[in-house]
Amino acid sequence: MTLRIVEIFGPTIQGEGALIGEPTVFVRAGGCDYRCSWCDSLHAVDSAYRDTWKPMSAEQVFAQVEELSGGQPLTISISGGNPAIQDFAAVIAMGKAKGYRFACETQGSISRPWFGDLDTLVLSPKPPSSGETVDWDAFDACVQAGQGAGQTVMKIVIFDDVDYAWAKDAHARHPDLPLYLQPGNPDVDPDLPVDPQALADRLLWLTETTMADRWFAPRILPQLHVLIWGNKRGV
Numbered sequence: 001m002t003l004r005i006v007e008i009f010g011p012t013i014q015g016e017g018a019l020i021g022e023p024t025v026f027v028r029a030g031g032c033d034y035r036c037s038w039c040d041s042l043h044a045v046d047s048a049y050r051d052t053w054k055p056m057s058a059e060q061v062f063a064q065v066e067e068l069s070g071g072q073p074l075t076i077s078i079s080g081g082n083p084a085i086q087d088f089a090a091v092i093a094m095g096k097a098k099g100y101r102f103a104c105e106t107q108g109s110i111s112r113p114w115f116g117d118l119d120t121l122v123l124s125p126k127p128p129s130s131g132e133t134v135d136w137d138a139f140d141a142c143v144q145a146g147q148g149a150g151q152t153v154m155k156i157v158i159f160d161d162v163d164y165a166w167a168k169d170a171h172a173r174h175p176d177l178p179l180y181l182q183p184g185n186p187d188v189d190p191d192l193p194v195d196p197q198a199l200a201d202r203l204l205w206l207t208e209t210t211m212a213d214r215w216f217a218p219r220i221l222p223q224l225h226v227l228i229w230g231n232k233r234g235v
């Protein structure tokens with residue numbers, strides 16, 4: 001079973017959501033069934049980048065993680081693209097046998113039996129600003145598939161008031177999933193610097209909006225890696 005891998009990088013810190021700050025090696029899978037208007041990882045989505053994706057066996061993927069982590073078990077985050085297009089069961093089994101922990105980031109459009117083998121399943125349904133429409137039956141199937149996981153959480157990117165209202169509805173569908181909100185980053189070109197003040201302003205707006213609304217269900221977090229490194233890839 002060959003995997004299409006965009007990049008394997010780290011150790012770095014998880015910059016988003018439930019595991020923020022956690023030392024992590026990332027495995028980024030190539031290919032996505034979505035085309036979010038503001039995607040910050042187009043190099044893992046757009047087929048124009050296909051030539052740069054490497055075919056790798058599960059053994060090769062795990063060997064590279066082991067090398068990057070110096071053989072010390074840590075959290076491996078499988079992201080993409082949509083990693084659920086591919087079969088990561090063998091990588092997860094290999095890593096768990098050596099004490100590594102696994103997280104996966106996916107939008108919740110495709111479910112996989114291996115979701116149940118994860119320590120953390122991060123489901124990130126896409127709000128209206130993305131231009132995508134969530135298939136809630138498919139999303140519910142992902143929640144089901146993740147039953148055996150250590151934890152399943154929901155993480156929603158918010159750009160505007162419409163996204164905010166949408167997030168409240170999404171939470172109402174799955175009130176038992178711990179909820180994380182992060183402001184959207186509108187400037188995702190890896191060759192251009194981010195504007196830290198603009199990012200802080202978006203976080204301010206999201207925080208004040210949520211608190212003024214007395215909505216206490218979500219935790220609100222910035223993208224920590226973007227504050228540290230901007231849109232640089234491989235961090």
Ligand SMILES: C[S@@+](CC[C@H](N)C(=O)[O-])C[C@H]1O[C@@H](n2cnc3c(N)ncnc32)[C@H](O)[C@@H]1O
Pocket residue numbers: 032038039040041079080081082083105106107123124155157182183184185186188223
């Ligand atoms: C690049 S995606 C890859 C995994 C999967 N396709 C997904 O969307 O969940 C990883 C995370 O980055 C978030 N993200 C992507 N572009 C973003 C942006 N411009 N601002 C903030 N978060 C973004 C996604 O919503 C998702 O939670």
Ligand SMILES: Nc1nc2[nH]cc(C(=O)O)c2c(=O)[nH]1
Pocket residue numbers: 012013014015016026041079080105225235
């Ligand atoms: N440090 C760091 N944290 C992240 N959290 C989610 C990421 C992703 O692109 O999936 C990501 C990433 O690319 N880097």
Ligand code: SF4
Pocket residue numbers: 032033034035036039040041042045080081082107
């Ligand atoms: S689902 Fe994730 S990887 Fe795919 S286009 Fe949207 S943000 Fe990018």
Ligand SMILES: [Mg+2]
Pocket residue numbers: 040041
């Ligand atoms: Mg990212």
